[in-house]
Amino acid sequence: MKKMNFHIVKREPMAWYKSVLVRAAAIVAALLVSAVVITILTGKNPFEVYASMVSGAFGSSLRIWSLLQNTAILLCISLAVTPAFKMKFWNCGAEGQVLISGLATTAVMMFLGDSLPYPVLLLVMLAASVLAGVIWAVIPAFFKAMWNTNETLFTLMMNYVAIQFVAFFLKYFVKSGSGVLAPMPEHGLPVLAGQSYLLNIIIVVALTVLVYIYLKKTKQGYEISVVGESENTAKYIGINVRKVVVRTLVVSGALCGIAGLLLVGGTNHTISTTTVDGRGFTAIMVSWLGKFNPVYMVMTSFLIVFLQRGASQVSTDFRLPSAISDIVTGIILFFIIGCEFFLQYKILSAKNRKEND
Amino acid sequence: MLAFLVSSIRLGMAFLFGSTGETITEKSGHLNLGIPGVMCVGASCGCFAEYLYLSEAGPNANYFLAVFIPIIATMLGGAVMGLIFSFLTVTLRANQNVTGLVLTTFGVGVSDYMIAETGAVYSKGSRFFTSSFPFAEDLGWFGEIFLSHGILIYLAIIIALVSSFVLTKTRVGLNLRAVGENPATADAAGINVSRYRYAATCIGCAIAGLGGLSFIMDYLNGNWEYCIDAIGWLAIALVIFTVWKPSVAIIGSIIFGALYIASSYITGVSFASKEIFKMLPYVVTIIVLVFTSIRNKRENQPPQSLGLSYFREER
Numbered sequence: 001m002k003k004m005n006f007h008i009v010k011r012e013p014m015a016w017y018k019s020v021l022v023r024a025a026a027i028v029a030a031l032l033v034s035a036v037v038i039t040i041l042t043g044k045n046p047f048e049v050y051a052s053m054v055s056g057a058f059g060s061s062l063r064i065w066s067l068l069q070n071t072a073i074l075l076c077i078s079l080a081v082t083p084a085f086k087m088k089f090w091n092c093g094a095e096g097q098v099l100i101s102g103l104a105t106t107a108v109m110m111f112l113g114d115s116l117p118y119p120v121l122l123l124v125m126l127a128a129s130v131l132a133g134v135i136w137a138v139i140p141a142f143f144k145a146m147w148n149t150n151e152t153l154f155t156l157m158m159n160y161v162a163i164q165f166v167a168f169f170l171k172y173f174v175k176s177g178s179g180v181l182a183p184m185p186e187h188g189l190p191v192l193a194g195q196s197y198l199l200n201i202i203i204v205v206a207l208t209v210l211v212y213i214y215l216k217k218t219k220q221g222y223e224i225s226v227v228g229e230s231e232n233t234a235k236y237i238g239i240n241v242r243k244v245v246v247r248t249l250v251v252s253g254a255l256c257g258i259a260g261l262l263l264v265g266g267t268n269h270t271i272s273t274t275t276v277d278g279r280g281f282t283a284i285m286v287s288w289l290g291k292f293n294p295v296y297m298v299m300t301s302f303l304i305v306f307l308q309r310g311a312s313q314v315s316t317d318f319r320l321p322s323a324i325s326d327i328v329t330g331i332i333l334f335f336i337i338g339c340e341f342f343l344q345y346k347i348l349s350a351k352n353r354k355e356n357d
Numbered sequence: 358m359l360a361f362l363v364s365s366i367r368l369g370m371a372f373l374f375g376s377t378g379e380t381i382t383e384k385s386g387h388l389n390l391g392i393p394g395v396m397c398v399g400a401s402c403g404c405f406a407e408y409l410y411l412s413e414a415g416p417n418a419n420y421f422l423a424v425f426i427p428i429i430a431t432m433l434g435g436a437v438m439g440l441i442f443s444f445l446t447v448t449l450r451a452n453q454n455v456t457g458l459v460l461t462t463f464g465v466g467v468s469d470y471m472i473a474e475t476g477a478v479y480s481k482g483s484r485f486f487t488s489s490f491p492f493a494e495d496l497g498w499f500g501e502i503f504l505s506h507g508i509l510i511y512l513a514i515i516i517a518l519v520s521s522f523v524l525t526k527t528r529v530g531l532n533l534r535a536v537g538e539n540p541a542t543a544d545a546a547g548i549n550v551s552r553y554r555y556a557a558t559c560i561g562c563a564i565a566g567l568g569g570l571s572f573i574m575d576y577l578n579g580n581w582e583y584c585i586d587a588i589g590w591l592a593i594a595l596v597i598f599t600v601w602k603p604s605v606a607i608i609g610s611i612i613f614g615a616l617y618i619a620s621s622y623i624t625g626v627s628f629a630s631k632e633i634f635k636m637l638p639y640v641v642t643i644i645v646l647v648f649t650s651i652r653n654k655r656e657n658q659p660p661q662s663l664g665l666s667y668f669r670e671e672r
Contacts, residue, residue, distance in 0.1 A: 171629035321473030326466025
């Protein structure tokens with residue numbers, strides 16, 4: 001067999017400033033590669049492109065609000081998937097869970113909006129959307145707990161069932177037959193201090209703190225990490241793994257339900273099949289890049305939303321196809337994913353290794 | 358009815374390419390959720406190569422080159438995506454689900470960019486892929502079902518049969534399955550786990566890319582207007598539906614094709630209920646998934662280390 005002239009070992013946890021430095025280096029490298037790609041594809045000066053990116057995200061107070069709002073929604077969905085991920089339950093179904101709870105919210109707004117008093121309506125909206133999210137999340141969890149059915153594939157399929165439900169709803173209940181439901185802002189969540197997104201942001205900040213406490217400080221949070229680390233250990237110390245799986249997915253689904261409520265009740269006031277717009281999948285990256293820690297996830301979700309908002313500004317400013325934003329986001333995420341390796345491992349050459357031994 | 362069957366076959370083969378590619382990848386223990394992106398990139402590369410060739414050759418385009426060049430370009434594009442995936446997951450040990458999802462974002466972006474920049478100008482090239490045996494029309498329903506297809510349809514079936522043979526009957530296939538079931542044991546037996554995973558992922562992605570090409574050039578006749586990622590997710594579903602067997606997938610893909618287009622052929626159902634019919638492929642997949650896990654038969658299970666990275670140092 002060929003002799004390896006290098007060797008990979010797990011390193012001690014890095015000092016925080018070093019790990020920040022590695023990540024920053026990865027982002028700089030990613031921006032350089034993206035700059036080359038942009039120049040090849042479009043012939044534009046990449047620095048002008050990046051300047052327009054920053055202006056797209058921070059250029060006016062409207063843009064900043066929209067940046068914060070999008071960060072809040074993405075963060076909310078990421079918080080929802082995190083308990084499940086910590087348990088190594090790969091919930092790829094946040095897209096569907098959020099969409100179906102958005103549908104429940106829409107239905108309540110549409111059919112009960114005029115007949116119920118406003119405070120009762122808000123409670124019914126909350127209950128309906130949480131219930132819908134929980135149902136969508138618990139079905140795969142139940143089968144996982146009972147028969148170890150593969151949850152990644154199950155939750156992926158549930159997304160499309162949810163999308164078709166929404167498509168059916170729009171065609172069946174929209175009277176005009178256009179399949180587009182007119183927004184119903186009069187039945188939406190209350191507007192605070194004249195800022196329509198403020199309530200969403202406050203709710204998500206509160207949820208971030210709650211999820212942090214739930215995961216780090218409670219017995220249930222501890223049980224989740226034990227099941228995630230080793231199912232056998234969990235069984236040995238008397239944790240009922242099936243119960244933990246189903247209970248955690250109830251939490252996960254309920255948070256997705258709140259995300260659906262914020263998205264439909266607090267933002268769009270209507271629904272379409274693309275309301276969630278891939279955030280259910282982006283949330284998986286946010287949660288993983290943030291190491292399942294709600295505080296880091298604030299930063300990762302902000303970074304991703306900044307990239308997306310900025311890139312969409314680039315495509316308007318330079319008349320480029322909007323798809324360029326997906327390409328740049330993809331490249332940057334590749335680098336961020338790749339740099340995790342250098343945070344966790346170090347490469348020793350054969351010579352070095354001898355000295356270490 | 359005949360038209361329905363023929364359409365099901367033509368659409369089904371796009372699924373078949375995708376699911377054969379994903380099966381090979383999954384047998385090595387890689388759950389590549391980037392297949393939708395891979396199919397998008399494959400289709401973009403193939404269509405673009407065809408466009409370049411046709412504008413270069415003009416009226417003298419020859420059938421062999423007009424088919425061969427896009428197929429090679431597609432497979433190269435797919436393999437490059439596979440290379441990115443395996444570099445991140447094998448060499449840099451990244452999480453497979455996350456990497457796969459980023460691959461999808463990236464791939465969909467690339468193909469959307471291509472459509473927006475070049476416009477849907479691929480219908481010219483499509484005739485090379487849909488032209489069939491000249492005598493098919495004389496043979497009635499038999500010719501219509503079996504001989505009226507373009508080259509990609511037959512290629513899909515051949516690749517599925519060959520993969521099925523390689524996976525079950527050869528030493529290479531046995532080693533590959535060992536890597537997917539238990540990489541530590543395979544490593545101890547002297548199998549190079551990283552090399553098998555790299556190879557299986559790249560070959561799998563090259564094949565899956567052809568699914569995108571087949572969908573655009575054959576099924577849509579080159580009229581590329583909407584995104585192919587939904588086809589990619591269904592291809593992943595088909596892998597489960599056919600319990601990781603490419604030979605079963607030949608029939609499975611036609612069933613999926615039929616379920617997918619059934620809504621537009623069924624008469625006497627309201628416009629809205631058709632959306633419920635489109636749910637069928639996904640619901641059927643869920644039922645199969647649940648059923649196989651409850652029966653718990655050993656040969657119908659996913660590869661045991663599916664989705665898990667293997668680090669020799671962490672045994």
